[in-house]
Amino acid sequence: MAKIDLLQGNLEMMILRVLSGGPQHGWGVAQRIHLLSTEALKIEEGSLYLALYRMQRKGWLRAEWAQTENHRRAKYYELTKTGQKRLEEQHGAWERLCAAIATVMRVEP
Amino acid sequence: MKLLPSFGALFRRAKLDRDMTEEMRTHLEMETAQNVARGMTPDNARHAARRQFGHLDGIQETARDERGWVWLELRWKELQFALRSLRRAPGFSLAVLITLALCIGPNAAILSVLYALILKPLPVRDPDQLVLITNIAEKGGGTRAQSSVAQFLDFKARADRFEGFALYNGFNSTIGEESTPVRSAGLQVTSDFFALLGLQPRLGRFFSPDEQAEGRDHEIVLTSATWEKRFNSDPGVIGRELRMGGEPYTIVGVAPRGFEDFFTNLEFFKPYPVSPNETNPLARYWLRTALLGRLKPGVTIAAGCAQLEVLERAFHDGPATPQIRSFLDAGGYRISAGRVRDELSSPVETPLLLLQGGAAFVLLLGCVNVASLLLARANAKRPELAVRQALGAGRATLLRQMLAESFLLVGTAATMGIGLAFGALRIINHYLPAIARNVPPVTLNARVIGLLVPVVAAIILAMGFVPFLWLWRSGLRVGETPTASASRRSRTLLGSLVVGQVAIALVLLVGAGLLIHSFARVMAVDPGFDAARVVGGRIALPLTRYKDLKDNVAVQQRILAGMKAIPGIETACLVGDYAISPSFRLVPFLVRGSDTAAGKAQPMIFLNVVSPEFFPTMGIRLLDGRPFRDDDLATKDPVVIVDQTFAERYFPGRSVVGQEIVGGTTPPPAGKPWVRIVGLVARANLAGLEGRDGPPFVYVPINQTPMAGFSVLLRTSRPETDVIGAMRSQLRSIDPTLPLYSTGSVARGLDDMLATRRALTSLLGLFAGLALVLAAVGLYGVLNYDVSQRTREIGIRGAIGATRAQIVSLVLGQGMRKTALGLVAGLVGAVFLTRFLRKLLFEITPADPPAYLVVTGLLLLVALLASWLPARRAAKVDPVIALRAE
Numbered sequence: 001m002a003k004i005d006l007l008q009g010n011l012e013m014m015i016l017r018v019l020s021g022g023p024q025h026g027w028g029v030a031q032r033i034h035l036l037s038t039e040a041l042k043i044e045e046g047s048l049y050l051a052l053y054r055m056q057r058k059g060w061l062r063a064e065w066a067q068t069e070n071h072r073r074a075k076y077y078e079l080t081k082t083g084q085k086r087l088e089e090q091h092g093a094w095e096r097l098c099a100a101i102a103t104v105m106r107v108e109p
Numbered sequence: 110m111k112l113l114p115s116f117g118a119l120f121r122r123a124k125l126d127r128d129m130t131e132e133m134r135t136h137l138e139m140e141t142a143q144n145v146a147r148g149m150t151p152d153n154a155r156h157a158a159r160r161q162f163g164h165l166d167g168i169q170e171t172a173r174d175e176r177g178w179v180w181l182e183l184r185w186k187e188l189q190f191a192l193r194s195l196r197r198a199p200g201f202s203l204a205v206l207i208t209l210a211l212c213i214g215p216n217a218a219i220l221s222v223l224y225a226l227i228l229k230p231l232p233v234r235d236p237d238q239l240v241l242i243t244n245i246a247e248k249g250g251g252t253r254a255q256s257s258v259a260q261f262l263d264f265k266a267r268a269d270r271f272e273g274f275a276l277y278n279g280f281n282s283t284i285g286e287e288s289t290p291v292r293s294a295g296l297q298v299t300s301d302f303f304a305l306l307g308l309q310p311r312l313g314r315f316f317s318p319d320e321q322a323e324g325r326d327h328e329i330v331l332t333s334a335t336w337e338k339r340f341n342s343d344p345g346v347i348g349r350e351l352r353m354g355g356e357p358y359t360i361v362g363v364a365p366r367g368f369e370d371f372f373t374n375l376e377f378f379k380p381y382p383v384s385p386n387e388t389n390p391l392a393r394y395w396l397r398t399a400l401l402g403r404l405k406p407g408v409t410i411a412a413g414c415a416q417l418e419v420l421e422r423a424f425h426d427g428p429a430t431p432q433i434r435s436f437l438d439a440g441g442y443r444i445s446a447g448r449v450r451d452e453l454s455s456p457v458e459t460p461l462l463l464l465q466g467g468a469a470f471v472l473l474l475g476c477v478n479v480a481s482l483l484l485a486r487a488n489a490k491r492p493e494l495a496v497r498q499a500l501g502a503g504r505a506t507l508l509r510q511m512l513a514e515s516f517l518l519v520g521t522a523a524t525m526g527i528g529l530a531f532g533a534l535r536i537i538n539h540y541l542p543a544i545a546r547n548v549p550p551v552t553l554n555a556r557v558i559g560l561l562v563p564v565v566a567a568i569i570l571a572m573g574f575v576p577f578l579w580l581w582r583s584g585l586r587v588g589e590t591p592t593a594s595a596s597r598r599s600r601t602l603l604g605s606l607v608v609g610q611v612a613i614a615l616v617l618l619v620g621a622g623l624l625i626h627s628f629a630r631v632m633a634v635d636p637g638f639d640a641a642r643v644v645g646g647r648i649a650l651p652l653t654r655y656k657d658l659k660d661n662v663a664v665q666q667r668i669l670a671g672m673k674a675i676p677g678i679e680t681a682c683l684v685g686d687y688a689i690s691p692s693f694r695l696v697p698f699l700v701r702g703s704d705t706a707a708g709k710a711q712p713m714i715f716l717n718v719v720s721p722e723f724f725p726t727m728g729i730r731l732l733d734g735r736p737f738r739d740d741d742l743a744t745k746d747p748v749v750i751v752d753q754t755f756a757e758r759y760f761p762g763r764s765v766v767g768q769e770i771v772g773g774t775t776p777p778p779a780g781k782p783w784v785r786i787v788g789l790v791a792r793a794n795l796a797g798l799e800g801r802d803g804p805p806f807v808y809v810p811i812n813q814t815p816m817a818g819f820s821v822l823l824r825t826s827r828p829e830t831d832v833i834g835a836m837r838s839q840l841r842s843i844d845p846t847l848p849l850y851s852t853g854s855v856a857r858g859l860d861d862m863l864a865t866r867r868a869l870t871s872l873l874g875l876f877a878g879l880a881l882v883l884a885a886v887g888l889y890g891v892l893n894y895d896v897s898q899r900t901r902e903i904g905i906r907g908a909i910g911a912t913r914a915q916i917v918s919l920v921l922g923q924g925m926r927k928t929a930l931g932l933v934a935g936l937v938g939a940v941f942l943t944r945f946l947r948k949l950l951f952e953i954t955p956a957d958p959p960a961y962l963v964v965t966g967l968l969l970l971v972a973l974l975a976s977w978l979p980a981r982r983a984a985k986v987d988p989v990i991a992l993r994a995e
Contacts, residue, residue: 026132027139045136045161046168049129053172070142074135075128 011043011051013094016060016079016087023064025074026052052077060086125176129169137162184513191513201486205479206522208886209568211879212475213526215468217553217561218533223461224560225551227454232367234307235403238272240410240446241453242400242417248441252695252713256400258387260444261299263420264402270416272403275302276381282354283649283848284376292649292850293353295377297326302378303364305403312336313347313362316380326380327358333366335376354651355846371453373549390428394436402446414446432775439774440697457545459948460869467620467876470613474883476568477606479518480575481887485894487511487576488599494580504581512573519569523561527553543864600898603891604927607884611931612938614877614884615968619939620946621877622960624870627951631866634801637793639728640859642679642824644832645688646852648840649818661815664844668821669720671839677827682726683811684820685718688855689795691862693717695804699776700759701769701783714755714807715796716772718816723808724750724790726824727855734766734788741810748810750788755805765789770807797862799951822855829854869949881968884931885975892924892979896986903983904991913984920983924976925969932965 018024018032029052030043055061060083068074079087137158144154159165173179195202230236242264244254258276265274280297283290300316303309311333320326329351331340340346351358358379368375386392404413421444425437436442487494494507530553538550583598648668655661665683672681686693693715700712721737723729732753741748749770756765769783777783790808794801811819825832833852840849896903903916911919943955953960 025135027136030136031143044163045133046163046171049133049168050172050175054175057176068135068139072135072138073131074139075132 009090010094011047012055012060013087013090015048015051015055016083016090019061019077019079020084020087023076023078025068025076027074029077055083059083122182126169126173129172133162133165133169184509187509187513188517191510191517195514195517198486201482202518205482205518206525208475208478208883209519209522210525210529212472212883213523213561213565214529214533215876216465216472216564217527217530217557218537219461219465219468220560221530221534221553221557222537222551223465224554224557226457226545226548227450227461231371231450232365235406236450237448238404238406238408239306239449240402240404240413241449242274242402242444242446243452244394244396244442245445246440246442248439253445254396254442255398257393257395258383258398259390259393259395261398261400262388263390263393263424264400264417267420268402268413268416270405270408270413272405273301273305274403275299275305275401276398277302277401278381278398280379281649283651283846284351284353290846290848292848293376294372294374295329295379296372296375297379297381299381299383302401305401308365308367310362311365312344313360315362315364316378320380321383326382327356328361328380329353329358330362330364330378331360332364332368332375332377334369336363339376355653369549371548390424391430391433393424393429394433394442401449410446410448414444417444417446436697436774457865459945460865463620463946463949464869464872464876467617467873470617471876471880471883474610474613474880474887476571477610478883478887478890479572481603481606481890483511483515483572483576484579484599484603485890487580491580507580508573508577511577512569515569515573519565519572523565527558527561540864540868543861544868600895603894607887607891607927608931608934610884610887611928611968611972612935614880615932615935615964616938616942617873617877617880618964618968619935619943619961621870621874622964623943623946623950623953623955623957624866624873626953626957626960627949628863628866628870630952631798631863634794634798636798636859637729637791638795640689640854640856642826643688643727643822643855644825644829644836644853645684645820645822645855645858646833646836646849647687647818647820648847648849650816650847652815652817656815658815662812665720665812665816665819667843668840671843672821672823672836675823675825675832675835675839677825677832679824679826680722680726681821681823682722683720684723684822685811685816687820687851687858688727688822689797689858689862691800692796693806696772696807697774698770698772698807699774701771701776703759712759713804714751715804716809717795717806718809718811718819720811723822726822727793728824729793730791732789732791733764734786736788737808737810739812741812747782747784748787749784750790750808751786752790752806752808753792755807756789758805797859799862799866820851866949881971885971888924888927888972889975889978891927892920892976893982895923896920896979896983900986900991903986904988907986907988908992916986917980917984920980921973921976924972924980928969928972928976932968936961936965 014033015029018029018036021032024032026045026049030045030048033041033043052061056063056077060080061077062080063075063077065073066076137155140158140161141151141154144157145151149157162168231239233239242256242260244256246252246254256276261274261276264271268274275298277296277298280295282293282295284293298316300318300321303315310330313330315330316328320328331346336342336346346360347362349360351360364378381398387395402413404410425434429437498507534551534553541548541551579599579602650661650664655664669681669683672678675681695713696716697713719737721739721741724731724736734750737748737750751765759765760768765786766789768786770786771777771783792801793806795806796803821836823832823836833849836852837849840847906916906919939961940956947955950957
């Protein structure tokens, strides 16, 4: 798979989407995005964690240390109400943007 | 919300870093596990996971950066570096700390006193619009007299530029049970007093206008301090009865806090009893009360005063009788209004400002010394700084380093200085009551520290920029050796700094010298009386029981007899006023047979009411005529005794005994006799040694009018406390409700009168001494540094034949040249600035030659000593070693 440059906002949106399904740790989020994109996207860990920290500072995520299934200590991130709202806003904006671009691309110049 | 987690990040940095590391390690473990599950070997799995992750450290660093507060962390590191660097130069750091602490401390202390006594605003509404109204006798030496009830009523009715007026007067009385009477200080105030100040009662109420009539005025408002101390803040105190001066008073309210700051001993307020006599417009110049006025918003003091002047003029040209008119014209009376704050604080204002100036100068000197030290240190660090610059440290980094060191040094010194100020204030508070009455102990409060912070900040900036600018101008090159860079420029700069220091030290020394000389002159004044073994106390007679002249005189005699009977007493006497006091009752008078020419200053005398034994008790010599006799009564044949000053001024070359005078400005009305002078005594400076050239004293026998209070003076060789105890028991046996207060020896009272002058002189002397030491250290430091820089040159001189004497004189000459320049500059400055001292000097001019000569000589001597040590060091330089040294 080729590396597609992801905009920061898009990455955050996808992380929020993943976490809307329940709390998850950093590695788990990366795996999920990889899976859900049918392996089209592999996130750079650096960007992932930077995004997670950023969103935690902004109050969209809440973090807690807990035990994984394999009894490892990991930091689990959870969506907050603000985060949920943000997800809905971003999603809506994204859909509208995509629709607009698609319209432009469909029309013959 | 965004800021808070970030703020927490500042303090839990280490934990956050650990968390991050652990989180990423867990991630790697999980990725590795997955890789292994896919079939890779453990090692490959790990490496693949690492590769996949990316640059671990870089990510962590970026995460840390994004947390924010990097700027602060960097500054913290710089401070730590500066601290280490200073620790490595303990001598230098200690010198700077001590110098600055010694200079900042006095400033903080004096600023606190200045604030407490002069700058602190009154705890009233709009204090700038509140004025104190006085009458000034221009022709009577500019003496300030109080105001009258009649003026109060007139102004209240017609001065519409004022919101209102109020009267107040001291009213001291005896509170308490009949067996343990305590003298308490109070204030009698008109009902609008508190409203004028804009104050609400803390408890209860204030007075109402109908409580001002005599007889209806037996109500009391307590001050907060009294309520808290004596009544334990009991809210049930309202309505309670209190016995004061033998009469019942009802407590109606408690005043808000704040008065305690300006009248420490004040305990209560009572209504002002306005008697019908005083409301008579013709009683306009019974000047016995303090008058407050509040100007309407926007009205200036000058405008308000102008309106009052118009009203005064209207009275003078209108209803005033010819007698009143001549009184006014003879004294040159005019009305004056001044801000209450200024009126209350004026006596100590000049000395305090002077001291503050002195302290500021010392601080300047200290800063100059520290600046030279910093420059020398910067010069010595040139190689290190050059290397740092070559490695990439920009100018800003260098500046930040200088500022960090300056911040640490000056900040620590300022803290030490404030600690010093605490100690100094405790000492000052010990002596304060003698200087400024009724002021609570001075403390360092937030406002004063707030005033100091910008000063300290300015010093930090200056001490940081000076070495930086110096290095910037002279450039840094790697490979320079320190001594080779001792350029002319650095020597000139340091040299001119020393010249400045010497000049400032000289100015302070001249000031101190003038004050010391004045003090010596004051101490050399002959008091004219023998204060050595005289002890006194004051007694108040409640006029309710002693209103009749016969009763009053009878109790006076009983008390006097009782006091004389105390064993060990040589003589005893009664005095209407205090034995010694800054001022006595000033009275105009007329000599029979002479006429006061129009325009000449109205002659005034101090009136002192005394019993016949006064002169032997106080040790005042009788020069002519006779002393008072027990039968000298006013109605029959009024007599007075005058002092030498009176005789010299008004009867030069003639005998004064037998002459006749009268109090007032007009001859006695028909049927009333002139007053005859029966005796002449030596000049006694009862108004203090500094009052030597003041009005002459005229003594009047005491048994002429009922006295509300008088002092008892005893001449004795017994110890003071014994005598005072005996006086108290004597008084108790005569009338147990009479308290004895204001006790003490006359000698101590005389001493206390000099307290302000003594404090001012010692403190300014201290500052001058400090300035001299700082300047000497500065001179020594610069010359020493110079010698160390020029070791090679001195070695060469020695090698080609210069004798030790020549080398010594070379260095000495340098030092003395700088001193001479500083001396000249300082003398010019001193002549300029000492004119402000004029008011504080006694008998000498601001250009007093002995003071200047002594001070110059002292400075030259100290400069010689400070130059001698480096000169000796230069002479010891061995040419061979010096030439090899580079």
